[in-house]
Amino acid sequence: MVAVIDVKDVSKSFKIHHERHQSLKERLLHPRSGSTEDFQALRDVSFTVGQGETVGIVGHNGSGKSTLLKCICGVLKPTSGEIRLRGSLAALLELGAGFQTELSGRENVYLYGSMLGFSRKMVDGIFDAVVDFSEIEQFIDTQVKFYSSGMYVRLAFAVAVNVDPDILVVDEVLAVGDERFQAKCVDRIQRFKEEGRTILFVTHNADQVRALCDRAVVLDSGDMVADGPTQDSLRIFREHMMLDAVVRDAAHLLGTIQIESVTTLEGSFDVKSGAGLHFDVAITAQVAYSGNFVMELFSRTGLLVSRSDAQGSPVNLVPGRNHISVDLAQIPLLDGTYDLNVGVLDHHGNTVIAWSEKAASIQVTYDGREGGLVELGASITQR
Numbered sequence: 344m345v346a347v348i349d350v351k352d353v354s355k356s357f358k359i360h361h362e363r364h365q366s367l368k369e370r371l372l373h374p375r376s377g378s379t380e381d382f383q384a385l386r387d388v389s390f391t392v393g394q395g396e397t398v399g400i401v402g403h404n405g406s407g408k409s410t411l412l413k414c415i416c417g418v419l420k421p422t423s424g425e426i427r428l429r430g431s432l433a434a435l436l437e438l439g440a441g442f443q444t445e446l447s448g449r450e451n452v453y454l455y456g457s458m459l460g461f462s463r464k465m466v467d468g469i470f471d472a473v474v475d476f477s478e479i480e481q482f483i484d485t486q487v488k489f490y491s492s493g494m495y496v497r498l499a500f501a502v503a504v505n506v507d508p509d510i511l512v513v514d515e516v517l518a519v520g521d522e523r524f525q526a527k528c529v530d531r532i533q534r535f536k537e538e539g540r541t542i543l544f545v546t547h548n549a550d551q552v553r554a555l556c557d558r559a560v561v562l563d564s565g566d567m568v569a570d571g572p573t574q575d576s577l578r579i580f581r582e583h584m585m586l587d588a589v590v591r592d593a594a595h596l597l598g599t600i601q602i603e604s605v606t607t608l609e610g611s612f613d614v615k616s617g618a619g620l621h622f623d624v625a626i627t628a629q630v631a632y633s634g635n636f637v638m639e640l641f642s643r644t645g646l647l648v649s650r651s652d653a654q655g656s657p658v659n660l661v662p663g664r665n666h667i668s669v670d671l672a673q674i675p676l677l678d679g680t681y682d683l684n685v686g687v688l689d690h691h692g693n694t695v696i697a698w699s700e701k702a703a704s705i706q707v708t709y710d711g712r713e714g715g716l717v718e719l720g721a722s723i724t725q726r
């Protein structure tokens with residue numbers, strides 16, 4: 344496959360200036376005070392995108408998605424590394440990029456077109472289609488500064504998809520505007536895809552990535568933590584988000600749903616390797632809530648031993664006390680202590696609503712002779 348976007352070892356750092364003095368007076372007295380620090384927004388990111396591929400870039404806020412796209416589009420210069428493109432590129436970057444606010448919508452269509460290598464005549468040829476797609480005909484001669492963000496995006500998107508680019512780069516744009524227009528854009532991107540063009544697509548909407556992308560790259564605090572089939576990448580993204588969401592929720596705990604206790608009938612979490620375990624999770628809710636229940640088991644070395652299906656365990660909590668019953672058919676673990684986390688996620692399985700970290704410790708005793716983490720029951724014979 345021909346690589347149309349080749350990102351190699353790209354790093355980008357920004358200089359951040361810290362003001363040491365607060366007041367204006369102090370600033371006047373010490374104009375050069377404070378310190379400058381390098382903030383690394385991208386760290387050694389490498390991937391290639393082949394002709395006709397639709398690749399999603401996902402990551403939490405501030406993970407470097409926009410910075411990466413700006414580097415690819417040439418709006419920012421990487422601090423180190425290299426980016427190669429093959430073919431013409433049209434970009435829909437974050438709001439504010441591209442259009443001249445003093446100019447009218449019409450003038451901006453021509454300006455934007457010329458930036459993408461379109462002559463006046465060529466823009467004439469697509470103008471009606473652009474205005475038609477944007478559905479803002481009556482405002483086309485209004486200065487863009489009077490546009491709402493939704494109108495702005497409509498026009499920008501309409502130009503980008505009509506200038507016939509080989510590569511389309513879209514940053515979060517589809518989050519703006521009403522749902523009907525969003526759906527229209529998704530349709531258009533789908534058609535783009537069918538025409539065999541290459542698309543790089545940034546969003547935090549996992550459903551859109553799932554629907555449109557063959558592959559996804561995951562960024563976490565400037566590091567690329569995954570590049571693979573959409574499903575695999577989204578799972579990794581969710582794992583990173585989950586850690587994030589737990590922290591966020593702890594800070595301003597909604598408080599409406601809480602894990603009260605995790606208990607066993609016998610009163611202990613001591614089990615024999617190979618035996619089953621049954622426990623009860625008491626959850627109090629102040630409101631009715633439908634979400635998913637999830638449990639995780641970690642070894643004391645910090646290894647995730649198992650996480651239950653976060654999307655396939657629906658629970659319908661009612662106000663008051665709720666009981667969730669968890670049955671582990673058999674625990675094939677060897678000797679050791681394992682920490683149990685339990686929580687309630689939203690119905691997509693990607694936002695933590697309630698969480699109990701180390702809700703219980705499971706003590707496994709094993710008297711066989713296998714070593715390691717799990718009993719495989721290997722029988723070894725010579726023939």
Ligand SMILES: Nc1ncnc2c1ncn2[C@@H]1O[C@H](COP(=O)(O)OP(=O)(O)O)[C@@H](O)[C@H]1O
Pocket residue numbers: 357358359382384402403404405406407408409410411
């Ligand atoms: N021009 C800039 N100067 C300083 N820091 C920046 C600049 N642009 C982005 N950043 C920082 O880089 C990080 C990544 O930002 P961004 O690429 O916009 O993330 P995302 O699009 O994934 O939300 C953020 O911490 C952001 O504050």
Ligand SMILES: [Mg+2]
Pocket residue numbers: 408409410437515
């Ligand atoms: Mg962004």
